[in-house]
Amino acid sequence: MTAPIIRRLADLRNLTARWRAEGARIGVVPTMGALHVGHLSLVEAAKTGADRVIVTIFVNPKQFNNPDDLANYPRTEESDAAKLAPFAVDAIYVPDPDQVYPDGFATTVSVSGVSEGLCGAHRPGHFDGVATVVTKLLLQTQADRAYFGEKDFQQLMVVRRLVSDLDIPVEIVGCPTVREPDGLALSSRNVRLSDVARSKAPALYASLTEAAGAIADGTPVARALAAARAAVLAGGYSDVEYLELRSSTTLAPLDAPTEPARLLVAAHLDGVRLIDNVALCTI
Numbered sequence: 061m062t063a064p065i066i067r068r069l070a071d072l073r074n075l076t077a078r079w080r081a082e083g084a085r086i087g088v089v090p091t092m093g094a095l096h097v098g099h100l101s102l103v104e105a106a107k108t109g110a111d112r113v114i115v116t117i118f119v120n121p122k123q124f125n126n127p128d129d130l131a132n133y134p135r136t137e138e139s140d141a142a143k144l145a146p147f148a149v150d151a152i153y154v155p156d157p158d159q160v161y162p163d164g165f166a167t168t169v170s171v172s173g174v175s176e177g178l179c180g181a182h183r184p185g186h187f188d189g190v191a192t193v194v195t196k197l198l199l200q201t202q203a204d205r206a207y208f209g210e211k212d213f214q215q216l217m218v219v220r221r222l223v224s225d226l227d228i229p230v231e232i233v234g235c236p237t238v239r240e241p242d243g244l245a246l247s248s249r250n251v252r253l254s255d256v257a258r259s260k261a262p263a264l265y266a267s268l269t270e271a272a273g274a275i276a277d278g279t280p281v282a283r284a285l286a287a288a289r290a291a292v293l294a295g296g297y298s299d300v301e302y303l304e305l306r307s308s309t310t311l312a313p314l315d316a317p318t319e320p321a322r323l324l325v326a327a328h329l330d331g332v333r334l335i336d337n338v339a340l341c342t343i
Contacts, residue, residue, distance in 0.1 A: 062141050063115075063149045069159045069200055072114075075151060076202045084111035088203035090194060093117040094134040095143050098238040098246035102207040103147045105235050114201050115144055116153040118160060123189030134248065153201065160196055169195045171225070174217040174311045178324055179335065182301050190215055191222050198223070198230050206230050211237040211245045213322055213337045217311050237336075239265070245336045257330030263295025268323050268338045271303075275323075275340060281305050281315055285323075292327050301326040301333075308339065 066072050079086055087110025089102045106113045117140060124130035141152060168188050175187035198206060208216045220232050238246045243265035244258075253261060271288035275281055289303050306313055308320040317340050324337040 062145045063152050065137075065141065065152045065154050067154055067156050067159070069155065072151070072153055072155075072200060073202075076114075079112045079150075080202070085205070086110060086112050086114065086201065086203045087205045087207065088114045088116060088197065088201045089207045090116045090118075090197050091140075092119045092133065092248075093140050094136050094248040094251075095140045096246050096248060096250075098209055098211065100143065100147065101238050102209060102235050103144065103149060105233065106205070106207045107147060107149075109207075109233065110203075110205055112150045113147075114151045114153055114203065115149050116155070116197050116201065118153075118155055118193065118197070120160075120189055120193040121157075122161075122192055123186050125183050125185050132252075134251070153197075155200075159200075160193065168192050169222060169226075171218045171221050174214065174221050177313070178214050178302055178304065178306070178311070179326060180214065182326065187215070187218050191218055194219050195222060195226065195228070198228055203230050205233055207233045207235055209237060210234050211247070211336065213324060214311065243269075245334075247334065249332050249334060252332045253330050257296070257332070260296030261329055261334065263292055263297065264325060264327060264329075264334055264336050265338075267291040267295065268325055268336060272323055272338050272340050275305070275317055281317070288323075288325075292325070297327040297329045299328050301328070303327075305340070 087106035089106050091099050119133050121130055137154060169191040170188045171191050180187050208219060210216060216234050223230055223232055242262040244261045267288040271284045274284040285303055289300050292300050303325045306322055306324055308322050314321050321340040322337045323340060326335045
């Protein structure tokens with residue numbers, strides 16, 4: 061059965077107030093729509109960890125630094141609702157723009173530290189937009205738990221930081237990246253790849269995993285990263301924005317895996333920007 065689609069905050073608040081009165085634990089899965097199996101895995105996790113589940117769909121203009129990206133982002137509300145139907149979520153919140161950014165809206169949530177470097181260096185203002193809309197959605201849904209994928213690892217860290225700093229009473233649950241059989245991380249952007257580019261795309265994950273293994277075996281980090289960058293380019297990508305080893309807890313750059321760490325990468329293929337990351341065990 062398709063869940064009710066809610067567009068006004070007042071209606072959402074009436075619903076969550078009733079759930080609160082019943083003692084229900086509320087889970088939320090924030091999305092921008094164009095749902096794929098990765099998103100649906102977050103919904104599955106939310107169904108396991110909460111009594112009531114809200115999926116939000118809002119294409120947030122404040123996190124796009126490229127107007128063309130915003131214009132080209134797929135809007136697929138009807139098919140998204142159909143994909144959610146088998147999961148029996150309790151509500152789909154598709155707020156009208158004025159419910160998120162009303163006339164006179166003048167507040168920006170900005171998170172320093174974890175938002176700097178990586179995607180933050182290449183997408184000015186992106187994480188301010190993410191932090192602002194996530195803060196709004198967490199407060200609007202009054203969720204007890206919110207579910208985010210680890211593919212956007214820097215985003216996950218930004219969200220955890222803002223929730224901690226602003227004392228928002230919600231648990232942030234990070235869920236493992238879902239991949240195609242050939243290793244490519246699921247992303248709404250994948251549909252923009254040509255067939256030829258799609259066949260080359262797995263080189264990103266393959267290069268990361270090879271570098272992670274090399275570092276674990278004692279190869280100096282700089283050498284492993286240089287080899288991985290070369291492998292990504294040899295695999296057909298046009299350029300590599302970044303490929304770095306960072307702390308899993310602070311996102312600080314690391315010269316050696318002396319603590320739990322992540323290899324993170326962003327690269328362009330066929331005009332499409334793809335990101336990925338893999339965890340590295342502490343030596």
